[in-house]
Amino acid sequence: xxxxxxxxxxxFIIFVAAQVGGQVARLVRLPNxxxxxxxxxxxxxxxxGWVTPSEPLEVLSxxxxxxxxxxxxxxxRVEDLKRVGGSAFxxxxxxxxxxxxxxxxxxxxxxxxxxxxxxxxxxxxxxSAGITARVLKQLGVLQRAESRVILGAAVIDDILAMLLLGVxxxxxxxxxxxxxxxxxxxxxxxxxxxxxGWLGTRVMRRVAAWLDWPSDSLSPLALVLAMCxxxxxxxTNFGLAAIIGAFLAGMIASETRQHAQLEVQTRPLLVLLxxxxxxxTGAKVELRELASGESLWLLSVATVLALLTKLAGGWLGAxxxxxxxxxxxxxxxxxxxxxxxxxxxxxxxAGVFSNQIYAVIVAMSLLTSIVAPPIxxxxxxxxxxxxxxxxxxxxxxxxxxxxxESRPGKRPRHGF
Amino acid sequence: xxxxxxxxxxxFIIFVAAQVGGQVARLVRLPNxxxxxxxxxxxxxxxxGWVTPSEPLEVLSxxxxxxxxxxxxxxxRVEDLKRVGGSAFxxxxxxxxxxxxxxxxxxxxxxxxxxxxxxxxxxxxxxSAGITARVLKQLGVLQRAESRVILGAAVIDDILAMLLLGVxxxxxxxxxxxxxxxxxxxxxxxxxxxxxGWLGTRVMRRVAAWLDWPSDSLSPLALVLAMCxxxxxxxTNFGLAAIIGAFLAGMIASETRQHAQLEVQTRPLLVLLxxxxxxxTGAKVELRELASGESLWLLSVATVLALLTKLAGGWLGAxxxxxxxxxxxxxxxxxxxxxxxxxxxxxxxAGVFSNQIYAVIVAMSLLTSIVAPPIxxxxxxxxxxxxxxxxxxxxxxxxxxxxxESRPGKRPRHGF
Numbered sequence: 001x002x003x004x005x006x007x008x009x010x011x012f013i014i015f016v017a018a019q020v021g022g023q024v025a026r027l028v029r030l031p032n033x034x035x036x037x038x039x040x041x042x043x044x045x046x047x048x049g050w051v052t053p054s055e056p057l058e059v060l061s062x063x064x065x066x067x068x069x070x071x072x073x074x075x076x077r078v079e080d081l082k083r084v085g086g087s088a089f090x091x092x093x094x095x096x097x098x099x100x101x102x103x104x105x106x107x108x109x110x111x112x113x114x115x116x117x118x119x120x121x122x123x124x125x126x127x128s129a130g131i132t133a134r135v136l137k138q139l140g141v142l143q144r145a146e147s148r149v150i151l152g153a154a155v156i157d158d159i160l161a162m163l164l165l166g167v168x169x170x171x172x173x174x175x176x177x178x179x180x181x182x183x184x185x186x187x188x189x190x191x192x193x194x195x196x197g198w199l200g201t202r203v204m205r206r207v208a209a210w211l212d213w214p215s216d217s218l219s220p221l222a223l224v225l226a227m228c229x230x231x232x233x234x235x236t237n238f239g240l241a242a243i244i245g246a247f248l249a250g251m252i253a254s255e256t257r258q259h260a261q262l263e264v265q266t267r268p269l270l271v272l273l274x275x276x277x278x279x280x281t282g283a284k285v286e287l288r289e290l291a292s293g294e295s296l297w298l299l300s301v302a303t304v305l306a307l308l309t310k311l312a313g314g315w316l317g318a319x320x321x322x323x324x325x326x327x328x329x330x331x332x333x334x335x336x337x338x339x340x341x342x343x344x345x346x347x348x349x350a351g352v353f354s355n356q357i358y359a360v361i362v363a364m365s366l367l368t369s370i371v372a373p374p375i376x377x378x379x380x381x382x383x384x385x386x387x388x389x390x391x392x393x394x395x396x397x398x399x400x401x402x403x404x405e406s407r408p409g410k411r412p413r414h415g416f
Numbered sequence: 417x418x419x420x421x422x423x424x425x426x427x428f429i430i431f432v433a434a435q436v437g438g439q440v441a442r443l444v445r446l447p448n449x450x451x452x453x454x455x456x457x458x459x460x461x462x463x464x465g466w467v468t469p470s471e472p473l474e475v476l477s478x479x480x481x482x483x484x485x486x487x488x489x490x491x492x493r494v495e496d497l498k499r500v501g502g503s504a505f506x507x508x509x510x511x512x513x514x515x516x517x518x519x520x521x522x523x524x525x526x527x528x529x530x531x532x533x534x535x536x537x538x539x540x541x542x543x544s545a546g547i548t549a550r551v552l553k554q555l556g557v558l559q560r561a562e563s564r565v566i567l568g569a570a571v572i573d574d575i576l577a578m579l580l581l582g583v584x585x586x587x588x589x590x591x592x593x594x595x596x597x598x599x600x601x602x603x604x605x606x607x608x609x610x611x612x613g614w615l616g617t618r619v620m621r622r623v624a625a626w627l628d629w630p631s632d633s634l635s636p637l638a639l640v641l642a643m644c645x646x647x648x649x650x651x652t653n654f655g656l657a658a659i660i661g662a663f664l665a666g667m668i669a670s671e672t673r674q675h676a677q678l679e680v681q682t683r684p685l686l687v688l689l690x691x692x693x694x695x696x697t698g699a700k701v702e703l704r705e706l707a708s709g710e711s712l713w714l715l716s717v718a719t720v721l722a723l724l725t726k727l728a729g730g731w732l733g734a735x736x737x738x739x740x741x742x743x744x745x746x747x748x749x750x751x752x753x754x755x756x757x758x759x760x761x762x763x764x765x766a767g768v769f770s771n772q773i774y775a776v777i778v779a780m781s782l783l784t785s786i787v788a789p790p791i792x793x794x795x796x797x798x799x800x801x802x803x804x805x806x807x808x809x810x811x812x813x814x815x816x817x818x819x820x821e822s823r824p825g826k827r828p829r830h831g832f
Binding site for chain 1: 421423424425427428431432435471472474475476478479482635637638639641642645646648649652658681682683684685687688
């Protein structure tokens with residue numbers, strides 16, 4: 001009980017820090033998410049030390065980002081994703097290949113041997129769908145082609161990144177690459193996404209027509225939340241990120257009659273829980289290790305490399321959307337977020353990364369997450385392709401319009 | 417990351433178990449909360465072993481019950497509490513005194529010395545406001561006099577129980593009772609409740625008239641959630657339960673213009689998070705220690721004693737409400753819930769309780785929590801004092817009527 005109440009204080013601090021950070025970011029016309037990450041850095045161990053990442057906070061953070069991707073899935077139809085399948089595939093593959101090759105060459109150039117360099121490069125590959133999804137959702141542009149390409153590419157990206165991590169981990173111990181078992185892992189992950197995403201939505205579409213939820217006791221919300229948590233866990237069993245499962249669950253739920261009502265009900269959950277994800281992401285940066293000229297130089301180069309290689313991959317893959325659309329996709333793929341942090345932590349615990357490299361990779365992941373959202377927001381707002389763009393905070397939740405059955409292609413979103 | 421995903425499975429199991437348990441309870445016409453606690457017992461270490469109480473789950477559970485009491489506070493006005501202040505005070509005091517005296521005598525009669533007996537009796541004193549509040553909320557009777565007396569008494573009860581725990585802990589080591597410091601503790605706790613509850617609502621009432629929330633960015637929900645988390649933590653600093661602070665925060669928020677909208681927005685939070693509290697409460701019972709005739713006998717006597725003494729205290733204190741109203745109050749005070757479990761855990765770790773006594777007290781706490789809700793629901797439904805009682809599940813959330821400014825005294829509640 002005592003420890004629980006100690007964490008209650010951290011919960012309070014994280015929640016307030018997110019609100020304050022979001023408001024300050026808004027004042028200087030940056031996306032809320034940037035303010036929340038920076039606030040996390042401030043209250044975290046590096047500066048104020050009011051919040052220390054711990055298991056309970058990690059779980060809250062994980063549930064927060066799972067719900068965020070679920071809500072993004074709720075606004076995404078599998079048909080829309082299929083229509084941009086080719087571009088999404090190209091973006092996913094090129095967005096992994098280009099950063100990986102360039103990352104390996106850079107890493108080797110600063111010292112580590114080839115196996116270690118490959119591991120470091122794996123951190124350049126990661127894409128954090130959560131951060132871009134938040135910006136897209138906040139601007140109300142999830143229905144645009146670029147957004148769908150980014151979301152589809154994030155799924156493919158996650159599959160490839162998982163494979164790559166398997167490969168580079170095997171190479172560290174000088175171990176043999178077992179191509180057969182890697183192919184099985186690949187087939188399983190692809191199978192999971194296809195079966196859940198394609199079959200799940202088809203079944204739900206058929207079932208939703210004649211299935212009226214037992215509305216007075218078991219609410220639709222409880223049912224889809226159970227599905228969301230279940231698929232999030234299942235995804236991790238196939239080596240994928242939990243958010244991939246949550247995103248698929250959201251897509252399945254978007255086929256129900258109640259999807260608009262579910263969107264409204266999901267918003268308060270996002271208000272409470274997503275701050276934990278963004279603040280904790282910020283809290284993980286270690287400023288002390290970066291306090292040398294050499295570290296800062298490494299960080300600068302790594303960040304520029306991470307930004308440009310991902311931009312190149314996304315841009316080349318999405319050229320079908322026109323130069324401007326491809327640029328939006330490239331920028332949208334930039335944030336490494338918590339995925340980069342996780343790979344860095346794996347590298348540190350496996351003895352592959354030095355403390356300095358670890359701190360640089362973590363800081364690079366966060367810098368890309370802070371740099372990309374304002375650029376993306378600026379590009380999307382000046383694009384003029386979408387009407388009704390609202391310069392809105394990410395946490396407004398007062399919009400309780402009755403749910404409508406129609407699915408407007410482009411309607412303004414109110415934060416979450 | 418790996419451990420986090422392992423807990424994701426437990427999160428999923430807890431959530432599904434709560435839904436299944438709630439539905440089964442509904443089928444046999446018991447309140448959902450009973451089904452959720454029993455489901456917790458089933459998935460917990462005693463039976464299936466799928467869920468092991470751990471710190472992250474405790475934190476989710478704590479946030480769940482904090483939000484539950486916040487939502488109860490949202491439906492409670494401080495004026496209404498004041499009107500029943502006398503009865504609430506009498507119920508609080510008698511509901512502590514009678515179980516404590518009888519509990520001490522019983523505990524001494526089965527073996528332990530006087531100091532230990534006093535500690536055991538402290539577990540008889542606890543009242544779990546969460547369990548009764550859930551039943552009252554579900555039946556839509558939070559506006560009735562009995563409900564207000566129960567809620568007011570729960571606050572007084574918590575203050576007295578905290579004091580008592582301080583006294584019996586001091587007595588264990590054969591230590592001196594420092595009356596002066598106990599009086600300071602008492603004054604601080606009472607001061608906290610009065611200042612926050614009385615002054616907070618007055619300030620909010622005055623402020624709410626001319627304060628229009630910055631509605632397009634920082635939502636009212638985010639503001640009141642911050643207040644809820646902050647006061648929950650602050651309450652623990654004054655030795656009170658976190659839920660007391662959350663309840664006060666809800667009462668303050670009920671003075672805003674947006675209280676009806678806040679109620680609607682709070683429901684999805686309850687759907688997601690309160691199951692953790694009830695399932696985890698159930699998961700804490702240790703059936704193995706109870707598998708002897710002697711233990712079962714002790715458990716039976718302890719449970720009957722706990723039920724009757726609390727009933728007597730509540731009934732005597734609330735006689736002003738008439739015999740039937742007093743009976744409702746007495747039954748409403750019966751559940752010991754997690755508070756009894758916490759005191760038992762304190763006793764075990766302090767070496768005051770044997771494993772057997774610990775298991776008996778925990779099982780007693782849960783049995784009172786399982787027995788009381790159906791009786792209370794039956795009494796309230798047959799009472800006929802309130803119109804519009806709905807035999808509703810505790811988790812329905814489809815009711816998204818636009819928020820109304822008027823505050824109907826008795827309107828049907830739809831579960832959460």
